Amino acid sequence: MFEYVTSTLSASLNVPSIMLLCVIAAGAYALVGANSRFFRILCTAFLVMSIPLIPKILFMPIDIGVLKVGNSAVQKAEVIVVITNGSSSDPDIGYQDLTNATGRRMAHAIKIAKELDLPMIASTTDKQEADIIASRYNKDVPVLVRIGGTRTRDHISQINDTLLKVEFSNVILITTGSHAFRTKTALEAKGFSVSQVIVGEKDGELNGIDLLPSFRGFLYWQIVLKEYWALGWYYFKGIL
Incomplete structure (x- = not known):
């Protein structure tokens, strides 16, 4: 505590x-x-x-995220977009890796991409994280890695620019549950369709201990x- x-x-x-x-x-x-x-x-x-x-x-x-892809999203989606959570490092021992949240999102995204045969876009927080993702995951599925930033609106801007360049308009978004509604609404305001938002946890779900x-x-x-x-x-x- x-x-x-x-x-x-x-x-x-x-x-x-x-x-x-x-x-x-x-x-x-x-x-x-x-x-x-x-x-x-x-x-x-x-x-x-x-x-x-x-x-x-x-x-x-605003708790709109789901834990797994639905049938309607499968039929419409053209690409999977992942907003990552950063990386961690310890220069004293030479340790450098993705955070647990980023690792889980990427694993989930790779699984869905393989099942649906879809490409991926990863919007990362910095170059260190982008380099790890590019070297680790590109052999599994095509992953277009972009450095978005640390703020949600930075990621939205980078995703918007990337989707326009690759000419995709319908996405499955993977991000944190607390930012799901804001990110989806902002992308839709720019003219894209977000078939579904996949999250790791539903923040709005109630249980007994919430009392x-x-x-x-x-x-x-x-x-x-x-x-x-x-x-x-x-x-x-x-x-x-």
């Missing part, structure tokens, strides 16, 4: 991390004999935000707030 708080919530300025800092500050303020009403209000809000059920329900309208307070609640709040904010920004900028 402590590792999650110090690494995930502290990684960037967001509502959950701000809330946690406010609770700590208000608690310290109450301990020195000041009015504790604000502390109680913050603790209540903190407890509510720690319940995963609430952000998961809010995420449901129990945990730090998973803050993780889902972070996902939900980021996605709805990004969608609003995309509409404001005319991307959608």
Whole structure:
């Protein structure tokens, strides 16, 4: 739990991390004999935000990803597009490889590409990751590797340019579940058809433990707030 708080919530300025800092500050303020009403209000809000059920329900309208390809997508798709997650390295021991998320997405994409006899486009985060993918996977199926960037809109821009060059218009997209709706909507706004979005996990699926307070609640709040904010920004900028 402590590792999650110090690494995930502290990684960037967001509502959950701000809330946690406010609770700590208000608690310290109450301990020195000041009015504790604000502390109680913050603790209540903190407890509510720690319940995963609430952000998961809010995420449901944009949780469009599926875990496997459907029949309708098979009939229409011309190419499989994968948005990767990066690579990791340790220069001290000469270690360099794809992240677990990228490895899983590429394995899933290769499997589908072989079954459907389709080419692939991989939008990567940097040259190191692009080089690993190009050397490792091209012998299995044709993979066109492009460096997209670290932001979703960078990947969208690179995928748009690549699809125009190779003259494909209907894709099966493989990406993270939290970005599925935003990516699909942005590509469709550019005139492409996204037959299906394949994800590794359905973030909006509910289960019994979602009723129990945990730090998973803050993780889902972070996902939900980021996605709805990004969608609003995309509409404001005319991307959608």
